[in-house]
Amino acid sequence: MAEVHIIGQILKAVDFVEPHLYCKWILQSGNAWRLVQGEAQGQTPVSSHRLETCADFSQPLDVHLSAAAVQGWPRLLVEVYAVNVLEQSWPVGYGFVHVPTQPGSHRLEINTWKVAPAGWWNCIKERFGGGGAALSKTDLLYSGVDRYKLQTRSSGKVIVDLNLVFRKFEEYGVEFN
Amino acid sequence: MDGKITASYFSLCIAGQIVSATFPLGPDTEFVFCRYELVAGPDWLLCSGPQHGLTQMATNKGGNFNDKIIFNMPIEATYKSTSPFGWPQLLVSVFGCNGHGRERLLGYARVHLPLFGSQCDQSSQPMLNAPILKPKCPNIIADLTSWMMRREPELRDAKVLLDTMKCKGLSMESYGTLELQLSTIMRGAQKLGYNWHV
Numbered sequence: 001m002a003e004v005h006i007i008g009q010i011l012k013a014v015d016f017v018e019p020h021l022y023c024k025w026i027l028q029s030g031n032a033w034r035l036v037q038g039e040a041q042g043q044t045p046v047s048s049h050r051l052e053t054c055a056d057f058s059q060p061l062d063v064h065l066s067a068a069a070v071q072g073w074p075r076l077l078v079e080v081y082a083v084n085v086l087e088q089s090w091p092v093g094y095g096f097v098h099v100p101t102q103p104g105s106h107r108l109e110i111n112t113w114k115v116a117p118a119g120w121w122n123c124i125k126e127r128f129g130g131g132g133a134a135l136s137k138t139d140l141l142y143s144g145v146d147r148y149k150l151q152t153r154s155s156g157k158v159i160v161d162l163n164l165v166f167r168k169f170e171e172y173g174v175e176f177n
Numbered sequence: 178m179d180g181k182i183t184a185s186y187f188s189l190c191i192a193g194q195i196v197s198a199t200f201p202l203g204p205d206t207e208f209v210f211c212r213y214e215l216v217a218g219p220d221w222l223l224c225s226g227p228q229h230g231l232t233q234m235a236t237n238k239g240g241n242f243n244d245k246i247i248f249n250m251p252i253e254a255t256y257k258s259t260s261p262f263g264w265p266q267l268l269v270s271v272f273g274c275n276g277h278g279r280e281r282l283l284g285y286a287r288v289h290l291p292l293f294g295s296q297c298d299q300s301s302q303p304m305l306n307a308p309i310l311k312p313k314c315p316n317i318i319a320d321l322t323s324w325m326m327r328r329e330p331e332l333r334d335a336k337v338l339l340d341t342m343k344c345k346g347l348s349m350e351s352y353g354t355l356e357l358q359l360s361t362i363m364r365g366a367q368k369l370g371y372n373w374h375v
């Protein structure tokens with residue numbers, strides 16, 4: 001079976017309004033893919049920067065996958081959460097990116113969105129740290145089917161470094177040009 | 178494959194240095210020093226070179242407060258492995274020291290060793306920047322105790338930062354960056370079927 005090594009890091013989140021952030025991530029792939037070694041999900045520490053509006057996570061990611069087919073190419077889903085002084089947390093950014101289909105080292109920017117507050121009461125609640133709305137079904141994050149029902153607002157960016165090493169794809173006639 | 182038994186491992190040679198540390202508003206202490214450690218997965222074997230190291234006490238006093246603090250600390254090691262999983266990481270703990278021997282933690286920085294390091298040549302080699310993360314007290318009571326005891330929070334085992342699930346719930350603040358220059362030379366990976374070209 002062909003193998004893929006994904007080695008990299010969740011580097012940082014930039015352009016978010018909230019200062020204290022953490023990020024949950026999941027590496028998701030199709031049915032033909034199997035996780036051989038490593039953790040396909042993780043959660044970063046709560047991070048803030050002393051001067052700038054960015055949160056450095058610098059969390060490592062090291063996953064070894066094996067593939068029987070190229071359908072269901074892996075993708076990285078991220079959810080950024082904000083934390084307030086009372087240790088309440090609420091989501092402030094959802095996003096995903098497909099893992100590049102080219103071996104080598106890549107820096108990816110994931111532009112995220114959040115659910116727009118509906119009505120003035122939710123607006124006020126969000127403004128004063130009560131938290132915005134969360135997705136109840138996180139499959140909205142990666143599927144395009146039910147997206148038309150959502151109202152969203154753009155949020156910050158998550159910057160991810162990924163290094164990809166492929167193995168034995170040539171033996172199965174898969175070409176990466 | 179000429180009938181010989183081919184090696185089932187590849188080797189990785191790392192050459193580089195911890196170049197400097199930069200604190201945008203100046204470091205909190207007079208001198209700064211680092212302790213570095215190379216951490217790799219279970220399949221990896223360190224063949225040559227030190228796994229730990231301690232830099233000199235460095236300062237940028239005399240210059241601008243936000244000048245680079247130069248370490249110029251060499252890192253050289255050779256690893257042997259069968260799989261890229263558990264790729265070696267460099268964990269650097271940055272400490273500060275005031276004139277009279279009082280040490281305190283300034284933070285931790287981590288970086289994966291470059292996977293495609295042999296591709297770029299020395300002159301155009303980009304600098305790797307790693308943010309320096311410092312643990313924070315999780316709540317006000319811990320903050321108060323820390324202030325009274327004059328002790329700042331440290332991680333008991335900084336290696337949790339190299340794990341994806343273990344640092345969940347930690348609270349960190351980043352201040353400053355660590356600049357590193359690392360290049361790697363691979364041997365024998367192509368033979369194992371790894372597609373290493375960029």
